[in-house]
Amino acid sequence: MIEKETKPLEGFVWIGLGVILCILALQFDFGTFHAPGPGFVPVLTGLFISAMGLAMITARALSKHQSSGALGADHPFRIGSWRRLIYTMGLLLAYIILIEPVGFLLTTFLLMFGLFFDPQKRNQAWGLFFSIATALMSYLIFEVWLRCQLPRGLFPWW
Amino acid sequence: MNVLNDLLYGFAIALQPWNLLSCFFGVLIGTLVGVLPGIGPVGAMSILLPITFGISPVAGIIMLAGIYYGAMYGGSTTSILVNIPGEAASVVTCLDGYQMALKGRAGPALGISAFGSFIAGSLGLIGLMVMTNALAGVALLFGPTEYFSLMCLGLSLVTYLTQGSVLKGLAMAGLGLFLSLIGQDVITGQARFSFGLMGLIDGVGLVPLVMGLFGISEVLLNLEKLGQKREVLKTRFRDLFPTKQDWRKSAKPIGRGTLIGFFLGILPGGGSVISSFVSYAAEKRFSKHPEEFGKGAIEGVAAPESANNAASSSGFIPLFSLGIPANVIMALLLGALMIHGVRPGPLLITEHPEIFWGTVASMYVGNVMLLVLNLPLISIWVQVLRVPYRTLFPLILLFCFIGAYSISANVFDLYVMFIFGALGYVLRKLSYEAAPLVLAFVLGPLLEKNLRQALILSDGSLSVFLTRPLSAVSLLIAVLLLLSAVLPFVQRRRGEVITEED
Numbered sequence: 001m002i003e004k005e006t007k008p009l010e011g012f013v014w015i016g017l018g019v020i021l022c023i024l025a026l027q028f029d030f031g032t033f034h035a036p037g038p039g040f041v042p043v044l045t046g047l048f049i050s051a052m053g054l055a056m057i058t059a060r061a062l063s064k065h066q067s068s069g070a071l072g073a074d075h076p077f078r079i080g081s082w083r084r085l086i087y088t089m090g091l092l093l094a095y096i097i098l099i100e101p102v103g104f105l106l107t108t109f110l111l112m113f114g115l116f117f118d119p120q121k122r123n124q125a126w127g128l129f130f131s132i133a134t135a136l137m138s139y140l141i142f143e144v145w146l147r148c149q150l151p152r153g154l155f156p157w158w
Numbered sequence: 159m160n161v162l163n164d165l166l167y168g169f170a171i172a173l174q175p176w177n178l179l180s181c182f183f184g185v186l187i188g189t190l191v192g193v194l195p196g197i198g199p200v201g202a203m204s205i206l207l208p209i210t211f212g213i214s215p216v217a218g219i220i221m222l223a224g225i226y227y228g229a230m231y232g233g234s235t236t237s238i239l240v241n242i243p244g245e246a247a248s249v250v251t252c253l254d255g256y257q258m259a260l261k262g263r264a265g266p267a268l269g270i271s272a273f274g275s276f277i278a279g280s281l282g283l284i285g286l287m288v289m290t291n292a293l294a295g296v297a298l299l300f301g302p303t304e305y306f307s308l309m310c311l312g313l314s315l316v317t318y319l320t321q322g323s324v325l326k327g328l329a330m331a332g333l334g335l336f337l338s339l340i341g342q343d344v345i346t347g348q349a350r351f352s353f354g355l356m357g358l359i360d361g362v363g364l365v366p367l368v369m370g371l372f373g374i375s376e377v378l379l380n381l382e383k384l385g386q387k388r389e390v391l392k393t394r395f396r397d398l399f400p401t402k403q404d405w406r407k408s409a410k411p412i413g414r415g416t417l418i419g420f421f422l423g424i425l426p427g428g429g430s431v432i433s434s435f436v437s438y439a440a441e442k443r444f445s446k447h448p449e450e451f452g453k454g455a456i457e458g459v460a461a462p463e464s465a466n467n468a469a470s471s472s473g474f475i476p477l478f479s480l481g482i483p484a485n486v487i488m489a490l491l492l493g494a495l496m497i498h499g500v501r502p503g504p505l506l507i508t509e510h511p512e513i514f515w516g517t518v519a520s521m522y523v524g525n526v527m528l529l530v531l532n533l534p535l536i537s538i539w540v541q542v543l544r545v546p547y548r549t550l551f552p553l554i555l556l557f558c559f560i561g562a563y564s565i566s567a568n569v570f571d572l573y574v575m576f577i578f579g580a581l582g583y584v585l586r587k588l589s590y591e592a593a594p595l596v597l598a599f600v601l602g603p604l605l606e607k608n609l610r611q612a613l614i615l616s617d618g619s620l621s622v623f624l625t626r627p628l629s630a631v632s633l634l635i636a637v638l639l640l641l642s643a644v645l646p647f648v649q650r651r652r653g654e655v656i657t658e659e660d
Contacts, residue, residue, distance in 0.1 A: 007588070010588070014329050017333075018332075021336055024351060028343075028348065028350055032618065033613055033618035033619075033620070034613070034614070034617055034618035035613075035614060035618075036609070036610045036613050036614070037346070038343035038345070038346055038348050038350055040610065041335075041339060041605075041606040041609065041610070042336065042339050042350065042351075045332055045335045045336045045339065046336070048332045048335075049329060049332040049333065049336070052325055052328050052329040052332055053329070055325050056323075056325050056326075056329070059325060078587075079382075079587070080381070080382025080383075081381070081382060084381050084382075084384070085378060085381065088377075088378065088381060089378075089580065092374075092555065092576060092579075093576060095559065095572075096559075096569060096572040096573060096576055099559075099563070099569065099572070100569055108556065111552075111555075111556070112552055112556065115551070115552035115555065116548075116549075116552055118548065130549070134552070134553065134556065138556060138560060142560050142564065148560065148563075148564040148567075149564070149567040150560070150563070150564075151567075151569075
């Protein structure tokens with residue numbers, strides 16, 4: 001069956017989210033059915049989301065009842081490599097923070113070098129070469145050829 | 159005669175140098191992402207969406223459409239040579255394609271897949287021309303009431319867009335709907351849910367949202383399989399042409415695959431994935447030697463590859479005639495058209511004939527280009543397959559960043575993309591699919607505008623949605639779709655399909 005995939009708390013999370021969205025939406029005029037206001041559809045959407053959460057809880061309870069608790073959904077939320085995930089996400093966040101003050105070219109080179117970096121290899125020359133090449137090529141294609149307004153940062157003359 | 163004249167007009171548009179270049183670029187990128195496991199047509203289209211802003215709407219749509227049907231062609235290469243489907247529609251091609259390759263018949267498998275795709279894609283286009291015109295005529299009778307009901311029907315498609323829990327799909331659609339309401343109110347102009355952030359006054363951008371949900375989250379998921387190596391079987395160009403016996407065995411499967419793919423492609427959420435499975439199952443049933451399936455039967459390659467290409471043509475019918483995207487790729491195309499100020503729907507053919515006929519004609523041109531790209535250049539695609547993901551993923555991430563930034567030169571869009579990338583990763587880990595969210599996000603503003611207009615016009619009467627025939631029919635179909643998703647028989651069938659896909 002299909003609803004076995006739902007985890008115990010998921011339904012409650014959706015109900016909570018729906019309620020929060022309703023509260024936020026009620027700051028705007030709900031209007032009437034004759035003249036619906038800006039809060040009309042958002043409130044209905046919040047209610048819909050809560051209803052889905054409630055349905056998940058009910059469906060899970062029914063499914064558990066029918067199959068004596070042998071739920072297929074109890075395979076835990078697993079992340080393959082926390083280190084790699086945090087490292088990559090950290091690099092991406094740093095790129096966003098630095099791209100305007102430092103500039104596209106240098107930040108892109110640093111991001112690429114960080115992403116190409118292979119801790120299992122002693123020689124990082126290949127990664128260094130590809131990082132420089134990628135940063136330069138993307139600069140030439142997007143800034144020079146396609147005239148995208150990429151941030152110049154520390155190098156306003158580029 | 160009219161259709162022929164219109165088609166000739168379409169060719170005049172499609173053969174303009176810039177449009178021809180867009181078509182070539184689209185099918186080239188499509189083949190590339192089809193060949194490369196780890197990035198699909200949705201990811202590639204979302205990454206390249208910003209490029210279309212700098213070109214005409216026709217060239218942009220031609221390019222994006224090219225990526226879609228190009229990926230259908232390219233996806234078979236990895237299925238046959240590596241036993242890894244390049245994209246979801248080629249999953250079933252692995253079953254017999256790889257077995258043929260192991261027996262030294264990779265060439266005919268690749269050949270019949272390319273020829274079958276070409277034939278089915280071309281035939282599917284004839285159906286697209288005829289049916290879009292007919293449906294658009296009916297849709298001209300639509301007002302806000304009918305449009306609202308049609309949008310509800312569109313949203314009910316999430317039940318078929320999701321492969322897992324229907325409730326999860328609906329919850330994601332609700333979230334997408336709410337996200338689409340951020341920004342200025344469509345009627346009063348009042349800013350909603352912007353929390354004082356300038357970047358949110360115009361709402362959440364489609365491009366950073368899609369790039370985050372599909373591009374960034376896909377990369378983060380694939381990083382977990384970074385060490386895996388692929389073994390690629392060898393093939394030569396002169397081995398690619400199927401023998402007379404291969405053609406004899408494949409002719410009927412190609413025909414049946416085309417028909418099945420075409421009709422399933424029109425249906426909500428049907429698309430290329432389901433059509434390839436259904437056509438494979440049908441061929442196995444029709445075959446006098448079903449025991450050969452799964453052991454290298456050429457019919458098992460010809461039928462699904464034809465079906466997924468026919469489906470990729472017919473998937474455009476609901477979008478061009480009614481303005482309803484039948485799948486997430488069509489939702490992206492809808493978003494791209496709307497960004498260009500073009501509203502797909504019944505008036506598209508009359509108001510923007512260059513977009514409809516230009517795109518249709520470009521698909522004929524694109525199918526020929528794909529045949530050339532996929533047969534003589536197969537050795538290049540095989541080389542591409544050897545590029546490790548460690549080299550590929552930094553480039554995908556960089557394209558995402560440049561794409562999101564270049565829309566409005568605003569770092570805020572990068573933060574939006576980053577947040578949706580992280581959210582998409584967590585949601586996908588919890589078996590939530592991004593497609594319903596994107597579908598609802600695209601349809602949300604239209605749904606709200608038409609609902610409020612319909613209520614104002616009817617003086618607040620909800621019965622108007624049931625008393626107007628076209629609206630009532632749309633709502634009835636929507637309710638039936640939702641009900642069908644919770645009926646035990648349908649649940650069982652969906653469960654079987656999902657198990658087969660796994």
